[in-house]
Amino acid sequence: MGVGIKVERLNAWFGKTQALHDINMDVPANHATAVIGPSGCGKSTFVRCLNRMHETIPDARAEGRVTMGDVDVYNGTPAVQIRRRIGMVFQKPNPFPTMSIYGNVAAGLKLNGFRDRRRLDEIVERSLKLSALWDEVKDTLHKQSGASLSGGQQQRLCIARALAVQPEVLLMDEPCSALDPISTGKIEELIFQLKENFTIVIVTHNMQQASRVAEFTGFFLLGKLIEFDKTEKIFTTPSDKRTEDYITGRFG
Amino acid sequence: MMADPAFGAPRLDAPQPLAEPQLVAKAEAKSEPLIKAGSSHVADEVFRYAMLACGLCVLALVGIIIYELAKGSRLSWHAFGLSFFFRSEWDPVNEQFGALPFVYGTVVSSLLALLLAVPLALGVAIFITEMCPRRVKTVLAFSTELLAAIPSVIYGLWAIFVLVPLLRRFVQPWLARYLGWTGLFEGPPYGIGMLAAGVILAIMIVPIISSITREVMTAVPQQQREAVLALGATRWEMIRTGVLRNARAGILGGVILGLGRALGETMAVTMVIGNRPEIARSLFAPGYTMASVIANEFSEATTDTYLSALVEVGLALFLVTIIVNILAQVLVWSVTRGMPARSNA
Amino acid sequence: MPEDTAASGTFTTAPVSLYRRTVNLLMTSAAALAVVLVLLPLGAIFAYLVYKGIGALNWDFLTQTPKPVGEIGGGMANAIAGTGLILLIASSMGVPIGIGAGIYLAEYGRNRLGDLVRFTADVLNGVPSIVVGIVAYAIVVLTQGHFSALAGGVALAIMMIPTITRATEEMLLLVPNAVREAAYGLGVSRWRTTLSITLRTATSGVITGVMLAFARVAGETAPLLFTAFGNQYWNWKVNQPTAALSLQVFTYAISPFDEWHRHAWAGALILIILIVIAVSAVRIAASRGMLKGAS
Numbered sequence: 001m002g003v004g005i006k007v008e009r010l011n012a013w014f015g016k017t018q019a020l021h022d023i024n025m026d027v028p029a030n031h032a033t034a035v036i037g038p039s040g041c042g043k044s045t046f047v048r049c050l051n052r053m054h055e056t057i058p059d060a061r062a063e064g065r066v067t068m069g070d071v072d073v074y075n076g077t078p079a080v081q082i083r084r085r086i087g088m089v090f091q092k093p094n095p096f097p098t099m100s101i102y103g104n105v106a107a108g109l110k111l112n113g114f115r116d117r118r119r120l121d122e123i124v125e126r127s128l129k130l131s132a133l134w135d136e137v138k139d140t141l142h143k144q145s146g147a148s149l150s151g152g153q154q155q156r157l158c159i160a161r162a163l164a165v166q167p168e169v170l171l172m173d174e175p176c177s178a179l180d181p182i183s184t185g186k187i188e189e190l191i192f193q194l195k196e197n198f199t200i201v202i203v204t205h206n207m208q209q210a211s212r213v214a215e216f217t218g219f220f221l222l223g224k225l226i227e228f229d230k231t232e233k234i235f236t237t238p239s240d241k242r243t244e245d246y247i248t249g250r251f252g
Numbered sequence: 253m254m255a256d257p258a259f260g261a262p263r264l265d266a267p268q269p270l271a272e273p274q275l276v277a278k279a280e281a282k283s284e285p286l287i288k289a290g291s292s293h294v295a296d297e298v299f300r301y302a303m304l305a306c307g308l309c310v311l312a313l314v315g316i317i318i319y320e321l322a323k324g325s326r327l328s329w330h331a332f333g334l335s336f337f338f339r340s341e342w343d344p345v346n347e348q349f350g351a352l353p354f355v356y357g358t359v360v361s362s363l364l365a366l367l368l369a370v371p372l373a374l375g376v377a378i379f380i381t382e383m384c385p386r387r388v389k390t391v392l393a394f395s396t397e398l399l400a401a402i403p404s405v406i407y408g409l410w411a412i413f414v415l416v417p418l419l420r421r422f423v424q425p426w427l428a429r430y431l432g433w434t435g436l437f438e439g440p441p442y443g444i445g446m447l448a449a450g451v452i453l454a455i456m457i458v459p460i461i462s463s464i465t466r467e468v469m470t471a472v473p474q475q476q477r478e479a480v481l482a483l484g485a486t487r488w489e490m491i492r493t494g495v496l497r498n499a500r501a502g503i504l505g506g507v508i509l510g511l512g513r514a515l516g517e518t519m520a521v522t523m524v525i526g527n528r529p530e531i532a533r534s535l536f537a538p539g540y541t542m543a544s545v546i547a548n549e550f551s552e553a554t555t556d557t558y559l560s561a562l563v564e565v566g567l568a569l570f571l572v573t574i575i576v577n578i579l580a581q582v583l584v585w586s587v588t589r590g591m592p593a594r595s596n597a
Numbered sequence: 598m599p600e601d602t603a604a605s606g607t608f609t610t611a612p613v614s615l616y617r618r619t620v621n622l623l624m625t626s627a628a629a630l631a632v633v634l635v636l637l638p639l640g641a642i643f644a645y646l647v648y649k650g651i652g653a654l655n656w657d658f659l660t661q662t663p664k665p666v667g668e669i670g671g672g673m674a675n676a677i678a679g680t681g682l683i684l685l686i687a688s689s690m691g692v693p694i695g696i697g698a699g700i701y702l703a704e705y706g707r708n709r710l711g712d713l714v715r716f717t718a719d720v721l722n723g724v725p726s727i728v729v730g731i732v733a734y735a736i737v738v739l740t741q742g743h744f745s746a747l748a749g750g751v752a753l754a755i756m757m758i759p760t761i762t763r764a765t766e767e768m769l770l771l772v773p774n775a776v777r778e779a780a781y782g783l784g785v786s787r788w789r790t791t792l793s794i795t796l797r798t799a800t801s802g803v804i805t806g807v808m809l810a811f812a813r814v815a816g817e818t819a820p821l822l823f824t825a826f827g828n829q830y831w832n833w834k835v836n837q838p839t840a841a842l843s844l845q846v847f848t849y850a851i852s853p854f855d856e857w858h859r860h861a862w863a864g865a866l867i868l869i870i871l872i873v874i875a876v877s878a879v880r881i882a883a884s885r886g887m888l889k890g891a892s
Contacts (some may be wrong), residue, residue: 056778080784080785095779107780112784161783292788299787299792300788303704306700307714310694321732323735375632376628396635404818405843406642455638487625518819543725550731551823570724
């Protein structure tokens with residue numbers, strides 16, 4: 001089962017530029033939450049603060065409180081451990097180029113010391129089934145390199161790789177923006193099924209996608225969280241005028 | 253207001269098995285975490301320091317080189333001072349050491365090499381970058397790379413048995429006959445001597461000058477070439493004003509880099525220069541370079557002062573080469589790091 | 598001069614003068630001539646190496662040690678083995694330090710200290726090999742009191758490091774940041790990411806760098822003159838003077854004996870074959886795209 005994430009007074013900077021201002025949000029467990037907003041509004045930065053990827057950028061820092069279940073993400077737990085419990089899928093598929101499909105999916109486990117070969121096989125198969133890639137690659141698991149798949153397949157491979165570590169939360173940063181519509185459709189179906197067992201946060205610039213897959217949506221603008229509510233409400237009767245302007249396409 | 257009721261409607265095709273195994277495994281995972289918890293913070297820091305140590309090794313090495321060279325030449329420095337480089341008496345028996353013949357030999361052989369190599373290297377570079385059909389380009393580039401890979405001792409071997417007889421039998425008599433009036437081509441044509449050293453050095457430094465030149469010529473943006481061509485220039489004029497002019501600093505850098513190589517070259521020069529610590533005007537005469545005297549006499553140096561004198565020669569060689577190389581690097585960077593070559597005067 | 602009219606208006610309206618066309622032709626031919634003149638010695642060297650070397654190359658040459666002056670026969674087997682031994686010692690020091698420094702520069706060294714290290718590596722690259730020999734002599738030979746393969750190895754290691762460092766840095770920088778991020782996202786620690794992901798992705802490029810360093814250093818003679826010093830017999834001990842192919846070629850070439858000259862050519866042929874193999878392998882790897890850092 002997934003856990004919820006509670007964000008309190010989150011602020012983030014790149015050097016001297018402040019990218020996020022005082023974000024407060026409750027991401028509910030076992031649901032998909034969409035994060036929308038125009039380019040540069042801080043949605044990617046927000047999501048990367050949840051699993052402490054933000055701090056891998058030189059000169060970047062974040063302040064505030066992020067709690068995952070009962071674990072304080074920033075105080076007391078090493079970032080590396082947090083990232084094992086929160087998985088991430090990036091905008092551009094990034095499979096490990098020198099590894100096979102099997103190697104890619106198993107990478108998260110192997111690099112963290114997991115050695116049991118038999119269980120690894122099981123987990124790899126399960127993850128690939130979860131990400132709807134198993135049937136297409138089950139015969140060439142060890143022979144094909146991760147990089148030789150099509151774009152949509154690569155992204156599903158990355159999803160499988162993230163799932164293999166058995167995270168409780170899955171963060172997806174515009175996972176379909178580099179993909180064709182058919183692959184996008186497949187991945188949206190996946191999200192729909194995954195959210196029964198994971199908490200999902202998906203950044204998207206595609207409003208229709210948000211309304212298709214997410215139960216909750218947060219609208220960001222210029223580094224601030226303007227409105228956060230059930231997706232249905234955001235898209236039909238938003239409370240804030242800025243949200244309404246964005247939804248109706250007046251900007252962004 | 254926009255209403256998009258697409259929310260919540262699952263698509264029905266392409267079902268994926270989402271049944272038991274997954275849920276069961278999930279419960280399993282909760283009770284025994286797959287991955288052991290553990291901080292890698294310590295390991296990260298240790299690794300970082302280890303890599304830093306390797307980087308600092310590089311700094312330390314140069315420090316050690318300078319230190320050992322300075323330490324080793326102290327004796328000679330105290331005995332002879334700065335005049336060491338202006339005296340020409342090299343007499344190990346009487347412990348009188350003057351390095352002028354070696355400085356002279358190094359300078360003359362290197363300059364001669366540059367004189368011969370620069371036009372050739374430029375020509376090769378121009379041909380490869382501007383005039384060459386694509387397929388030939390790879391072959392030519394590979395050939396220059398091969399030339400650069402041949403070890404010095406093999407150049408020397410070939411020079412002794414092929415180049416020197418050639419010089420002795422054909423080139424030197426010709427030079428003495430038609431250019432003897434310059435005073436540069438006097439004396440018996442042994443073959444071995446300054447001329448041979450200059451020629452073999454030239455062959456050895458052509459690859460490096462040509463490859464740097466090619467690099468900086470390629471860095472000149474295509475628009476520059478097109479601009480000149482559009483004015484109606486011939487191909488050579490385009491190369492001259494559109495490419496060479498812009499790459500000037502870099503080419504100069506390449507030439508100086510070649511000079512740096514020539515200054516430090518040891519084996520091939522030692523094998524053909526005659527190894528006589530004398531200063532002579534004629535290029536037919538044998539000579540001696542800083543690198544050669546060290547190579548020949550270091551392991552035979554009998555006294556401490558002798559050894560120290562040789563180390564001092566090494567220190568001087570080191571300093572000169574470093575300065576020359578740094579100058580060359582700066583010049584090359586100014587072109588290839590994106591800064592347009594400033595056209596001063 | 599007619600060329601100066603490039604700036605003035607008459608350039609574009611007048612037909613291309615005979616003078617300018619002649620100059621163009623001359624210069625083009627000169628460039629082509631330069632190519633010929635440069636390829637000539639290259640061809641001549643290889644031709645002579647094969648022509649003179651093949652004759653003396655036989656099974657004895659590859660398996661026997663040198664015979665005393667005046668006797669026919671013998672070989673350079675000990676020198677070939679010695680080169681191998683010295684290269685082994687050199688790589689054991691040069692490769693780890695070189696790769697480590699390269700990792701430092703690429704992953705941790707985007708700052709002023711890194712710039713200093715980078716600059717110093719280039720400086721180290723330009724140090725004349727004879728000077729490196731002096732330093733290795735001072736550090737190892739003087740301390741131990743005798744010549745040794747170790748001293749030779751130290752000298753060659755010093756020369757290998759800059760090449761390996763720069764090549765490693767370049768290859769690591771080619772690995773896209775997205776690959777590192779993918780690993781971080783999985784909760785892999787930084788050191789593990791650098792070694793198991795980043796370095797692994799760049800492996801073929803790094804190996805190429807190491808091979809280039811090998812090729813450069815295998816033929817070096819000057820730094821071995823008073824470190825490894827040479828040896829007429831077999832030697833496998835790290836702390837004894839050792840023969841090397843390049844040293845032997847040198848000694849034989851400057852000797853007055855014809856038999857030794859023949860052996861010098863044969864030794865040189867072997868040396869150049871090894872180097873050409875290394876250089877060609879690098880070229881082939883590069884053209885096959887094995888040096889790309891990612892998909």
